[in-house]
Amino acid sequence: xxxxxxxxxxxxxxxxxxxxxxxxxxxxxxxxxxxxxxxxxxxxxxxxxxxxxxxxxxxxxxxxxxxxxxxxxxxxxxxxxxxxxxxxxxxxxxxxxxxxxxxxxxxxxxxxxxxxxxxxxxxxxxxxxxxxxxxxxxxxxxxxxxxxxxxxxxxxxxxxxxxxxxxxxxxxxxxxxxxxxxxxxxxxxxxxxxxxxxxxxxxxxxxxxxxxxxxxxxxxxxxxxxxxxxxxxx
Numbered sequence: 001x002x003x004x005x006x007x008x009x010x011x012x013x014x015x016x017x018x019x020x021x022x023x024x025x026x027x028x029x030x031x032x033x034x035x036x037x038x039x040x041x042x043x044x045x046x047x048x049x050x051x052x053x054x055x056x057x058x059x060x061x062x063x064x065x066x067x068x069x070x071x072x073x074x075x076x077x078x079x080x081x082x083x084x085x086x087x088x089x090x091x092x093x094x095x096x097x098x099x100x101x102x103x104x105x106x107x108x109x110x111x112x113x114x115x116x117x118x119x120x121x122x123x124x125x126x127x128x129x130x131x132x133x134x135x136x137x138x139x140x141x142x143x144x145x146x147x148x149x150x151x152x153x154x155x156x157x158x159x160x161x162x163x164x165x166x167x168x169x170x171x172x173x174x175x176x177x178x179x180x181x182x183x184x185x186x187x188x189x190x191x192x193x194x195x196x197x198x199x200x201x202x203x204x205x206x207x208x209x210x211x212x213x214x215x216x217x218x219x220x221x222x223x224x225x226x227x228x229x230x231x232x233x234x
Contacts, residue, residue: 005221006221006222006223006224007107007108007109007201007217007219007221007222007223007224008107008108008224008226009105009106009107009111009203009215009217009223009224009225009226010064010105010106010107010226010228011103011104011105011113011205011213011215011225011226011227011228012056012060012103012104012105012227012228012229012230013101013102013103013104013115013207013208013227013228013229013230014052014056014101014102014229014230014231014232015052015100015101015102016048016049016052016053016056016097016099016100016101016102017045017048017049017052017100018048018049018051018052018232019048020044020048022052022232023047023048023051023052026051026052026055026232027051027055028070029054029055029058029059029069029070030051030054030055030058034054037050038050038051038054049097049100052102052232053095053097053102055069055232056095056102056104056230056232057093057095057104058070058072059230059232060104060106060230061084061093061106064091064106065089065091072084073085073086077165078165081094081162081165082095090108091106091107091108092106092107092108092109092110092111093105093106093107093111094111094112094113094162094163095113096113096114096115096158096162096213097115098115098116098117098211099117099211101115101117101207101208101211102115103115103207103213104230105215107217109217109218109219109221110163110165110217110218111163111215111216111217111218112158112159112160112161112162112163112164112165112215112216112217113159113162113213113214113215113216114154114155114156114158114159114162114213114214115155115207115211115212115213116151116154116155116158116211116212116213117210117211118147118151118210118211118212121146121147121150126138126150126153128172128173129154129157129171129172129173130153130157130172130173131172131173131174131175131176131189132173133176134153134176134177137149137179138150138153148182148212149179151212152179152182152185152204152212152214153177153179154212155204155212155213155214156177156179156185156202156204156214156216157172157175157177158214159202159214159215159216160175160177160187160200160202160216162216163216163217163218170192174190174191174192175187175189175190175191175192175197176188176189176190177202179204182204183203183204183205184202184203184204185202185203185204185214186202187200187202187216198220199218199219199220200216200217200218200219201216201217201219201220201221201222201223202214202215202216202217203215203223203225205225205227
């Protein structure tokens with residue numbers, strides 16, 4: 001792989017609906033703080049899903065780094081993005097989960113990933129987080145096409161924001177995505193200081209039936225997405 005070649009991005013997906021016995025086993029992969037966070041969820045199902053999401057992230061990183069799932073130690077960046085502590089890792093990673101599905105992306109460049117369960121369109125959300133050109137394009141769609149466009153915008157924008165790692169300090173209205181080519185969204189403008197919109201590559205993907213997904217990477221190289229399914233038997 002040369003520097004000018006396609007940039008590989010590994011994207012794992014997995015089901016978060018695990019049984020209690022597996023949840024107990026996977027809890028051993030987590031830190032005490034992570035177990036406390038899991039127990040704070042209101043229902044046993046949500047607790048198990050959070051455990052499965054966090055354990056999946058640990059298991060995948062363990063396989064990439066050649067360590068045990070308990071080994072990675074995470075610290076939070078300035079805006080809450082998890083990073084590996086005390087490790088000179090060449091990888092950037094990002095986790096997303098929605099309902100019963102999780103996705104985890106790993107790349108050599110800064111990466112963000114988002115998956116969303118496709119539901120009835122949430123009223124008023126587009127006006128709060130979409131730019132004016134995106135809202136105009138969305139309003140030009142009708143019926144099912146509008147719903148598909150909404151989630152293409154939503155996942156692409158969330159992936160960009162997660163790659164930026166700036167949390168709520170950057171508004172979704174401050175940048176515009178073009179989804180005229182649905183599988184290859186583009187960041188076409190951004191009101192960010194010293195940000196080159198050409199230095200971003202985005203890709204939409206179909207993570208599972210009833211879900212939408214997108215990856216955003218800060219790079220000028222074309223992306224080569226490698227899709228994998230994670231299982232806890234590995």
